[in-house]
Amino acid sequence: MNKIIIITGLTASGKSKIAIKTAKKYNGAIISADSVQIYKGLNIGSAKENIEIRNEIPHYLIDIKDFNEDYDVGQFLHDCDYAIKGIISKGQLPIIVGGTGLYIKALLEGYSLGNVRADMHFRDKFQKIARERGREFVWNELYKLNPQKAQTVHPNNLNRVIRYLELELNNQTENKHESKTKILDGYDVLCLAIIDNREEIYDKINKRVDRMIASGLENEVADLIKNGANREIHSMNSIGYKEWFDYFEGKQNLLDTINLIKQHSRNYCKRQMTFLKTIKGVDLCSKSEAEERIKEFMND
Secondary structure, X not given: OOEEEEEEEXXXXXXXXXXXXXXXXXXXXXXXXXXXXXXXXXXXXXXXXXXXXXXXXXXXXXXXXXXXXXXXXXXXXXXXXXXXXXXXXXXXXXXXXXXXXXXXHHHHHOEOOOOOOOOHHHHHHHHHHHHHHOHHHHXXXXXXXXHHHHOOOOOOOHHHHHHXXXXXXXXXXXXXXXXXXXXXXXXXXXXXXXXXXXXXXXXHHHHHHHHHHHOOHHHHHHHHHXXXXXXXXXXXXXXXXXXXXXXXXXXXXXXXXXXXXXXXXXXXXXXXXXXXXXOOOOEEEOHHHHHHHXXXXXXX
């Protein structure tokens, strides 16, 4: 049975370093499970590996979409399945790495949007509400019904938010008779989630943001805006990018912008921890424990 390793965990916890080390040792290729790294041009803020490492070790699902395109978990599963099969056909070990919890949950538990037929009147109603009262208002309606589900989708992904609302109001979010896409059936899978002490991870987050700033994050965002990026585009509502719009509009200074990125990153880290605990088949561990479990899994 072919093996697959999944490495997830908190932001700035060192997932990529473990994945790269594992890939070098066991002839692996890396599949990104990061919902921001799929976008071209969002490099520094998404903490993409440098091009030298990506040339040395094959990386998949990075830079596959323009910044103004949408991408969802269904597309991820399709692309991930294709990548896994391609990697195995080359005699390599697929290593899936990333912190987007919904992607990991879909891989391990399967995924479906439910079998409720589309209610176009319902959708038109909430599209109108979004135009009049804002997308955040519609997202908050979902949050009232299912906070956990709301945290898996961004307010600007309006079609998905409305679909989730539709499912919630029809009591169809957990239909036990509904078929789910399960692309990992038939594989021997190890899934590790790297967890650090909260204070240590917060310190790592702050330092990583400082490195991003020093590496030119401000210029990266400025170039994206110059090329048409705006608040309404889904990718630009990612942490590390959405905080800059007020800065470039003269409503916020640089220090406040940097501090906001750090704050949002820490808040995201808390949500990651909560969500990871809901996913079946995830083994929470430290970095050193992860390396030992990988050795055991690979019979090393």
